[in-house]
Amino acid sequence: MSDAFAWLYSDVVKEHFTNPKNVLNPDEGFVSNAEGMTGNIKCGDQMMFLLRIEGDVIADARWKTYGCASAIASTSMLSEVIKGMGIKEAYNIKPDDIVKRLGGLPDNKIHCSVLGDKALRAAIDDYLAKNGREGEFRNEGARIICSCLNISDRDIEEAVKQGARDWNGLQERTKIGTVCGGCKTAAEELLHEYVHIFA
């Protein structure tokens, strides 16, 4: 369609929304050895990833989501990208990479695209845990937020998963911001995002 108003997002988003790839079909008997689930129906989005990993390479992937068009399209794209990819590389995929491949998303829809890679990482973590390698990738691709204490975005994510809901709760678990405190704004932004996704 050439009319710029005929569809809200990019043509790539439309294609992946209307014909999503790798959606789990209960009848196909997909065999997986890694499962990850994230998000919350209360917040309007939830995501599940199933992977079949062979020799640390993602042989195949399936997913399901309760989510908006952007969530469906970005997860569909992600599921295509990771096939044949090593789990370490897949673990380090940034939502931004997916958004670029989708031809962009409006700013207020970016948070809808992060759920897919969270579910993917949860699935890879599940695989590692099942194989006695728990937490092996925890600091892969992590971004340091509190440089005084070397605390990363992944540490904040982990703290939220373990129950941190506010700044005090986050400090109790990570000691973040207890030296110079210069990271508070950035850390609180992440905290808010992770609470939305995981709480």
Next chain:
Amino acid sequence: MERRLVYMDYNATTPLRPEVKAAMIEDLEVFANASSMHEAGRRARARVEEARARVARLVGADDPERVIFTSGGSESNNTVFATMFHLGRAGSRRGIVTTKIEHPCVLNAAKWLEAEGFPVTFLDVDEYGMVRLDQLRASVGPDTLLVSVMAANNEIGTIQDMAAISGVAKAAGAFFHSDATQAVGKVRVDVREWGVDYMTMSCHKLYGPKGVGALYARPGAPLEPLIRGGHQEHGFRAGTYNNQGILGFGLAADLARAELDEYSARVRALRNRMRDGIVASVPKVRVNGHPESVLPNTLNVSFPGAEGEAILLSLDLEGIRVSTGSACASGSLEPSHVLLATGVGPELAHGSIRFSLGRDTTEAEVDYVVSKIGPIIARLRAMSTVSY
């Protein structure tokens, strides 16, 4: 079935009626300032006053002078709350009682007064979106300055028991305001029967132009201008007359009044056909809003397991224009405050779609939408983590 373009978002806005459009285009030749004393000005003013009488007649106002033209519903509502600000500062009554399901312009005006130190109560509603009269009675008292309750809800269509609410406000000696933006032109509205001191109206919801609305103020009800300036609207609302907009409002009001019974019966039948069609063809849906006391054109349905923005955009690709209560379509993280207030829970609020029908809606359009919604919901549910 052939692809159609179906507009079912009449509560968002309505198309301009051809008769209204033609009259406005003709009126564009009348450029004179309706405040001017010369002949051209007097002619322009006569058209404004005729429109005022027509709008007054639509809502049963005996005194057209008490219909004040504004730029729309938001301005009318804000004028009432600004008036309360002045009254509250000057007098002893300061309490504001409104509801959790008001339009954002009332909610935010009430929050503004709250921030200014006025005690504000946001009333709950029941599962159908009706104000709980016992809670209302318990919330008003000798300190209550204003009770503001919308006549009909824009999202779920629920129509309040206006006379009963008005009675409670009156008994407490409080002013009663109603945002009747969605009710006027869709159901019979009578300012005397409803006992309103103030009532908000908007023109673009009844097939007239955007950018014009009105505020009815009962004779004797105090009013403070929001916009100060010239002596237009008896000093209650300054600004050069919007000749064409006001003329269009008057004509649209007249047509709405003449056709109200026919409109109401026909659109309600279409709405119910649509409701029955959806309930019959899509498993496990929930129809939101009051089963009887509801706008004839409004059908709000929750589709558990499917997310609202995804439903809306799927319908959009089929040429069907609707609204959703999903957070994903609002830019915030919260779904519809109206549905949450009715207690449906976040998942049903995220998965809600508002179909609002209008005078141009046909049976074929309704059947087209019903035929499309089933497969769309089935597809989204098949890929959903929540199974139905």
